[in-house]
Amino acid sequence: MIRVDGLHKYFGEVKAVRGVSFEATDGRITGLLGPNGAGKSTTLRVLYTVLKPDRGTASIDGADVVGDALRARSMIGSLPHGSGLYPHLTARENIRYYAKLYRLPPEVIEERVQSVIDELDIGDFADRRSKGFSQGQRTKVALARALVHRPRNVILDEPSNGLDVMATRSLRELILKLKDAGKCVLFSSHVMQEVAALCDRIVIIAAGRVAVDASPDGIRDRTGCDDLEEAFVKAIHRVETD
């Protein structure tokens, strides 16, 4: 369960986030939708504790992201935007490195690493150095290492960026699997269709504020548009002209 309450984040003069609040509950997929520069990544960065909010609070399963950052971090698996691997390490070594830093007990590490390799279907290239991996392979390994400690909360920042059709498809299946396992999945995207196809709840962010926070159906009702894309444009327009 991820809770965000009245979040503000400024970079000098730039007000990246100005009062974002929402909740992402367990067993559901929450989509953070918005145009580029709307403040999605900044919000997520506050959640996985690499940025500190200027105002407002956020918590992961009750652990405050500022006051209790280490505990909050241990309860999320995060895939930051453009996650990179260590090119001289194999996929398995990349995942094992994270397993160790997540402080998994040494006796379960190998087993956990293997099980996440199986789950994400990366066995074929698990023992190859990640130098020549395709974007799809890289994303899978980055996701595997974020999930190796079996977190209850998963945060993905534009995970489908740069993926081809097949890779996007398998990523989608994976996100649904995480939902079925009862996890709280929060992911950001600027692609309406992707969010519509997956999410139980959609939080539309524009100009650093929440424009709409509802289910896909609720969004259609609220904006009076049948077409989600139309609704998206309308909602954003409303906030930006505020």
Next chain:
Amino acid sequence: MHAFRTVFVKEVTDNFRDRRTLVSALLMGPLFGPILFAFVISISVKQSLSDGSEPLDLPVIGGEHAPNLLDYLASRNINIADAPTSRAAALEAVGQGVHDVVVVIPESIGDDMATTTPARIEVISDQANTKAERETRRVIRALAAYNQELAGMRLTARGISPVVMQPLNIDLVDVSTPSGRSAILLGMLSYFFIFALLTGGMNLAIDSTAGERERGSLEPLLCLPVTRDQLIFGKIFAACLFMALSLSLSLISFYVVLKLMPLQQLGMTPNFGPDVVVQAFFLLVPFALLGAALMTLVASFTKSYKEAQTWLSAVLLAPTLPILIVSILMVRPSTAYMFIPSLSQHLLLVGLIKNEAVNWLHVAVSVSGTLALGIVLTLVCARLYRREGLLG
């Protein structure tokens, strides 16, 4: 502590697989110095051997007027060679570098001798040419000696002892030892060692900030339930390990080079045996923490790997500064100097090569001073690593 070890082990494994790191840490750094050094030594050996021992061909114009002089020159291993036909031709030939030095003997030399008038002997040379300058000096020395001998003979003929011409007998007493003389040449060794040490950890230092950022692996790393201090300490220590490795390879390769070079011919016996190699390692290795922290610090301000490399090449040169100043001023080691990193290592190493008694106070101050500065810089790095701006 656990995370620190994990990061350290991962960085070491990762970098042992990186060709870029291996080439600079294990090849370039340790070999650059010895190769350059071997080159310089072999040239100076060749030059010092050429002094006086090998025959010199000297073109002489008008040699037929002074057969005794020619005999004298021959006795000093200077052979008379074919000369240009005239003085004007000689000036041109020397100017164009055809000859290094030409001697012109006037026709009147016989009469001058008979009438005890000083005979004018011209030595034509191009003083801008180092090789010509050395040969000219040799020719002039030979002529001066002949001059002295003739003067002595004239005095003897007049019943005066030639000793009256020599009120002073100047004798230079050289107290330098063969190891001491080596120290002049080997003074630059300390810089090569520090250079090798720094290059060894350069890629790791860049990698911990600029490299991780460029690869996109920094942000996920910072999402882990590990304090940033543990991450940066693990990385800095991994850089230290590579620096120590590079330093020891550099010491060993110098040991081999010095064994192979004919240094005795230069009157040098460097005190650089296996025991000195080990001692030098322990004198220099405290510099690794300082170097790793300094390089990490500088790299953390840069935006990309390339930019970091540019700035770090400047860091590579920084330790030369104190060494350079000292070699110009020729200072003696003192406790105050031992607080200055790179300078203290240089002075201690020179002392070691000169085979002087070890001043343990100096060693203690150098080691602890350098380590303390290294710790301070490491803490500064950790502070910077905690910044939000780290993500760029």
